Amino acid sequence: MASQLDTDSPASTRPALPRTYLVWLAGTRASLLGDAAMYFALGWAASAHGGVLAALVLTAINLPRTVLLLLGGAVGDRFGARRVMIVGDSVMFTAALLLAIVSFRLGTPSWLLVVVAVVIGTVDAFYLPATGSMPRRLVGKEHLPRALAMRQAGGQIASLLGAPLGGVLVAAAGLSGVAVVDAGTFAVVLVVLVCVRPAFDVERSSREESLLAGVVDGVRLAVKDPVLRPALLLTAAAAGFLLPVVSLLNPLLAREHGWGAGAAALVAGGQSVGMVVVSLVVTRRGAMSRIGTGAAVGLCGAALGIAAVAIAPVTGVAVAGGIVVGAGSGMFACHIGPLVLTSIPETHLSRMQALLTLVQSLALLGANNVLGVLADAETATIAATVCAVMVCGAGIVGLASKPLRRLHRG
Structure with missing residues (x-):
């Protein structure tokens, strides 16, 4: 992998x-670490009320997030990402403190969990596009691949540690304790945002344009742009057929082969290790000079890993396949992120991040259900094989796309 990366100058x-x-x-x-702990704590508290409420809490997060994402992107481009993030962190800091107080006094009634979930989903709709555009505002275009790779590695590590941290905090102090810790992390981000200002001036969208018109204009740009259009399609393919492999199909494959939960955890851990390692390599050495090719190569590599997981005769092969899946995923993410951010007009940064998130969410939502039905009707192996074929096909399409293949970093 390292031999494919750009090495025009030594890392030192x-x-x-x-x-x-x-x-x-x-x-x-x-x-993000505090949020991951909070998501675990909310899920744990909701599970005490049964599966229906647990599903309702997840829906209460995902539904407003999905519905309001494009509007959130337009707001970020109109009023500035940093300002949107400060407001969002202030709201979540207040909400986390209120949750700590109410849950300490009343426990975890179902209405409280649903209200908190709605607040999280609504704030996320505005916060995610804004924070996704911040690297472009803080570093130069030539440093974006390394900056985003470091961001991805940090996010993956926070996600890995978040659930265990949430479990420890729930056992020690309950939901109210987790909420206090989460509020503390929001306070940290608020201080950081007040002190840190974007180093690069980014033009905002016109105030004469309505927010709805801004949403439509962002979608129109993505559909017409010869680079953004295939980039969004590759992102949808990765979300629909790459992400479900570990989260959905990996446990089903483990049960199908009679391996148990430990093997499924090892495969998932291998995927995380592969992603973190590649992200750190890109952070250190930089991305491929042909950044579009790097994204497509990542998908092709991930497809090989998915195939290995699907047909693995023993646990060791499945774990190795999981590492390859993670490495390919990391390769794709480390190239598609800066590719999109450097191809977007400055007036559309948050809107395009919103569209990227929406495309991933919708693709994942549809694919999870389809693949689950296919695994039940046939086998998990067949469902994973379909994922390998689709991801490989997406990678080949990316390699065949002239706008992506000819695109150079920076």
Whole structure:
């Protein structure tokens, strides 16, 4: 993998990423760790009320997030990503403190869990597009691949540690304790955002344009642009047929082969390790010079890993396949992110991040249900094989796309 990366200059001579970006990244990763712990705690509390309420809590997060995402992107481009993030963190800091107080006094009634979930989903709809556009505002285009790779590695590590942290906190202090910790992480991000200002001036969208017109204009740009259009399609393919392999099909494959939960956990851990390692390599060495090709190659590599997981005769082969899946996923993410951010007009940064998130959410929602039905009707092996074929096909389409293949980093 390292031999494919751009090595025009030794890593030791590469300029360090801006300190403002590193401070912002540390704050947001701390907040992400708190959020991961909170998601675990909410799920655990909801499960005590039964499966229906647990599903309702998840829906209460995902529904407003999905419905309001494009509007959130338009708001970020109109009023500025940093301002939107400050408002969002302030709302979540207040909500987390109120949750801590109410849950300490009343426990975890169902209405409280649903209300908190709605607040989280609504804030996410505005916050995610804004935070997704911040790297472009804090670092130069030439540093974006390394900056985004570091962001991805940090996010993956926070996600890995979040659930165990949530379990420990729930056991020690209940939902109210988790809420206090989460509020603390939001306070950290608020301080960081107040102190850190974007180093690069980014033009905002016109105030004469309505927010609805801004939403439509963002979609129109993505559909017409020769680079953004295939990039969005590849992102949808990755979300629909790559992400479900570990979250949905991996446990089904383990049960199908009679391996047990431990083997499924090892495969999932291998996927995380592969993603983190590739992200750190890109952080250190930089991305491929042909950044569109790098994204497509990542999908092709992930397809090989999915095939290995699908047909693995023993646990060791499945774990190795999971590592390859993670490495391919990391390769794709480390190239598609900067590819999109450097191809977007400055007036559309948040809107395109919103569209990327929406495309992933919708693709994942549809694919999870289809693949689940296919696994029940046939086998999990067949469902995973379909994923391998589709991801490989998407990678080949990316390699065949002239706008992507000819696109150089920066």
